[in-house]
Amino acid sequence: MSEHTARRPVLGTAASAEIFTRxxxxxxxxxxxxGRLTGLSQAKVTKTVSPLIADGFVTVGEHAEHAFPGRPVRPLSVVPRSMIAVGVKVNADEIFAVTVSLGNEVIGSTRRRLTGHAPETTITAIVKSVTALVDQLGDDARFLTGVGVSVSGDIDTADGIVRDSPLLGWTHVPLGSLLSERLGLPVIVENDVRALAKSEQWFGVGTDADSFAIITIGAGIGCGIYVNGDVVVGAHGVAGEIGHLPLGPSDALCVCGRRGCVEAVASSHAxxxxxCQGHDDPTLTLADAIRLAHEGDPSAVDAFERAGTAIGAAVATTVNLFGPEVVVIAGEGxxxxxxxxxxxxxxxxxxVFGTAANCRLIVRRHTFVDWARGAAVAxxxxxxSVAPGGPSD
Amino acid sequence: MSEHTARRPVLGTAASAEIFTRxxxxxxxxxxxxGRLTGLSQAKVTKTVSPLIADGFVTVGEHAEHAFPGRPVRPLSVVPRSMIAVGVKVNADEIFAVTVSLGNEVIGSTRRRLTGHAPETTITAIVKSVTALVDQLGDDARFLTGVGVSVSGDIDTADGIVRDSPLLGWTHVPLGSLLSERLGLPVIVENDVRALAKSEQWFGVGTDADSFAIITIGAGIGCGIYVNGDVVVGAHGVAGEIGHLPLGPSDALCVCGRRGCVEAVASSHAxxxxxCQGHDDPTLTLADAIRLAHEGDPSAVDAFERAGTAIGAAVATTVNLFGPEVVVIAGEGxxxxxxxxxxxxxxxxxxVFGTAANCRLIVRRHTFVDWARGAAVAxxxxxxSVAPGGPSD
Known part of the structure; x- marks a missing residue:
């Protein structure tokens, strides 16, 4: 794959990045x-926006709206394809990849089954998927800004290292550097649920809500939390581990080795x-379990109800601790x-406690694109992003 | 009590407030x-600091430190008594009040037993305590900036209303306006644990840590969370309700009416x-329970161990969800x-899950001043504070 120069705007300061983000x-x-939304002066806004317009990242509205009373307003928008990222979600048995523009438009997508999930097998598959999507871009490949890869588990985003992913059985895999060498593009590695929360912050409920939690149900039970202006990442890289809160039955053994975790009864495997145990048949699949539950089979109905109970307690717990404005329920489940x-x-x-119960609960229809889009948005x-602590103007 | 003019610095912008806070x-x-800590320019720092020095809020270090290599550094400090606040913690049976300077110095303190906790009785007692502390200040009373009152429960800080305090049995008490009328000073009403967290952010672990939780054990079990640059307040005014997470025995009835809450086994009343139940003696006090447990009485030992179990699960839950750098255990307990x-x-x-376990656990020695100091710091x-959305320069 040929070497790309990653497309990025020049944003010297945190204030400029904030203006562009708005x-x-x-x-x-x-x-x-x-100016009103960021608390920054009109002078600063104008100074930041001019080069973004000149470089083709921002465009001025053609149809002037008229403020009443006042001068015509020419609103600013991003040029959707002025930046494009590829996002990859790594699962144990397949990878999803999508191309997403700065305008949140999904340009292309691909799904590739994995024959195994050893790091080398997975990396080869990621390179193939990304290459295929980049080829599909044609001339627009010059707008590529980088690749985001999302993986469940404990991720060191700063150094691009998968520290511990029980789902993949990976520990200390320097995925970021291995991939950027092969792809010739900047690669960011992020926890899958955090990536989803960041995508939701930019293009989902986060545009209207000052705080939210996104809870994902599926192979794992995850949670991304947005509060006080950012997604919670955890001082030591771990946060949102709603699947491992001790809210399940105290004797239920979790894949993580602990007892009583939510995932011990609520993950799709559980x-x-x-x-399988209820029917004394180890060959039943998740699809069988879902079918049986829809048919009213008592052991299958019971399994889903135990899962719902644990997830309900976990969501109430999250809400009682953070009091988010919105809770989004998402994921394959x-x-x-x-x-x-x-x-x-x-x-x-x-x-749920007191007025915290006033949070809005939204069930988000799941598509296989969502997880990979989160990685692209990351x-x-x-x-x-601009490193904190730099000068502001 | 005579009318005071509340002492406040002129800080037009959020950036100026941030500089003063640093x-x-x-x-x-x-x-x-x-400049390095706030990301603001030297010009902005100098422009903000000059009037604060002129008005006596900030002082320039007399002993210049020498940066190596470079010019002598004359560090900035606050003038401790340039602002003074009275903080009041309201309990069901007593109130604590303290006078605290901007330098975090406790100038005076008082403790007053209540004959009842109806709003009018409590307000009269608060007025007496505050008046006594203000009189004690003498000439320094001209530096008074306001009064903070902290109450457990659901508090509407913006409007100074105690929406629901189960401990006091108050609902919709406009405490802020009732008190500021009587005192002739600005009054801020805050949830007690949030006030403690704000005090910890300014003068405690928050000065070194990017995130922390402060867990209070006592009549209630509370939690203040600091993450992404601020204390979590909850979109609907409720957050940090660790005492009402469903981590206690599922049959234990809580004073809030729910079952399985942490407080149902871990509050001092529980x-x-x-x-009392173990000894079939309803006259035993908390002091008796503590004495019996220290003596090895099985029912008393068991009661504290059930409490410890529930609190341990609640702290692990908090840590798994937001991965704080530090957890402080505080409160009477x-x-x-x-x-x-x-x-x-x-x-x-x-x-506790993965690297989240690396958080530092600190047990804070409790003094009766702490709670009231939190209210003063609020x-x-x-x-x-400067209303968000104003101009930045």
């Missing part, structure tokens, strides 16, 4: 509103295992949300 | 370091009730922390 997340938006819902809601309502965000 | 929390500190400690640590270690902070 145009990305809230455009079309007037200079006046940017649900399948419970149904929401495709069968009806199987969890009754017990989920009962348990949530039984334990790469786009990284490309416009 | 001097308060990190002084003595050089202009260069303030512990006393369990020991730490005076007998040895009775909780073994089961607390076992349960914490059994459930008042000091309020006096230098």
């Amino acid at each position: 145009i990305i997340t809230h455009g079309p938006v007037s200079r006046l509103d940017i 649900i399948r295992d419970a149904v 929401v495709m069968d949300y009806d199987l969890y819902e009754r017990r989920f809601r009962e348990e949530f309502l039984a334990h 790469a786009l965000r990284e490309a416009i | 001097i308060i929390t990190h002084g003595p500190v050089s202009r260069l370091d303030i 512990i006393r009730d369990a020991v 730490v005076m007998d922390y040895d009775l909780y400690e073994r089961r607390f640590r076992e349960e914490f270690l059994a459930h 008042a000091l902070r309020e006096a230098i």
Whole structure:
């Protein structure tokens, strides 16, 4: 694959990055509103925006809106394809990859099954997927800004290292440097749920809400938390581990080795295992478990209800601690949300505290693109971030 | 009580407030370091600091330190008594009040028993305590900036309303306006644990840590969380409700009406009730329960161990969700922390996840001043806060 020069805007200061971010997340938006939203002066907004317009990242609205009373407002928007990132979500048995523009448009996508999940096998597959998507871009490949890869587990984003991913069985894999060498592009490695939360912050509920939690149901139970202006990352790289809160039955053994974790009854594996055990048939799949539960099979219904109970307690716990404005329920598991819902809601309502219960609960229809989009957005965000502590103007 | 003019610095912008805050929390500190810490330009720092020096809020170090290599550094510090606040903690049976300077010096303190906790009785007692402390200040009363009052429960800080305090049995009490009318001073009303966290952010672990949780053990079990640059307040006013996470025995009935709350076994009332029940003696006090546990009485030992178990699970839960750098254990209950400690640590270690376990655990020796100091710091902070969305320069 040929060497690319990564496309990035020149943003010297944190204030400039904040202004550009507002145009990305809230455009079309007037200079006046940017000033109001960021608390920065009009002079600073104008000074930041001019080179972004000149370099083709930002465009001025053609159809002037008229403020009443006042001068015509020419709102600012991003040029959607002025920056493009590839996002890759790594699972144990397959990878998803998408190309996403700064305008949150999905340009291309691909899904590749893995024959195994050793690091070398996975890296080769990622390189193939990314290369295919880049080729598809044609001339637009010059707008590529980087690649984001999202993996479940404990990730050192600063150094691009997968410290510990129980799902993949990886420890201390320097995925970022291995991939950027092969791809000739900047690569950012991020925890999958945090990446999803960052994508939600830019293009989802985060555009309207001052705080939110996104809970993912599936092979694992994860949680991304956005509060006080940023996604919570954890001082030691771990945060949002809602799947390992001790809210499950105290005797249930989790894959992590602990007892009583939410995932011990609520992960898709735990649900399948419970149904296999109920039917004394180790060959049943998750699809079988879902089918049986829809047919009213008692052991399958019970397995989903135990999962819903644990997830409901976990969401109430998150809400009681953080008091988010919105909670988004997402992940593969929401495709069968009806199987969890009754017990989920009962348990949530039984334990949520005071006015924290006023948070909005949203169930997000899952598509296989979502996880990979999160990784792409992590790469786009990284490309416009400025190290803290620099000068402000 | 005579009318005071509240002493406040002129800080037009959020950036100016941030610069002043850095001097308060990190002084003595050089202009260069303030620029580095805040990301603001030297010009902005100098422009902000000059009027603060002229008005007597900030002082320039007399003993110049020599940077190597470079010019002598004359670090900036706050003038400790340039702002003084009174802080009041309201309990069901007594109030504590302290006078605290901007230099975090406790100038005076008082403790007053209450004959009841109806709002009118409590307000009269607060007015008496505050008046006594203000009189004690003599000439320094001209530096008074306001009064902070901290109450457990759901507090609307913006409007100074105690929305719901189960401990006091208050709902919708406009405490702020009732008190400021009587005192002739600005009054800020804050949730007690949030106030403690804000005080910890300014003058405690927050000066060195990027994130922390402060867990209080006592009549209630509370939690203040500091992450992404601020204390978490909750979109609907509720956050940090660690006492009402469903981590206690599922049949234990809590004073809040729910089942399975941490407080249902871990509050000082729950512990006393369990020991009363164990001895079939409703007259036993918390002091009796503590004495019996120290003597090895099985029902008393068991009551504290059940409390320690629930608190350990709750702290692990908090740590797994947001991965703080430091956890401070505080509150009246730490005076007998040895009775909780073994089961607390076992349960914490059994459930804390991955590198989140690397957080530092600090047990803070409790003094009766702490809670009231938190309320005073809330008042000091309020006096230098600037509404967001204003111009930045």
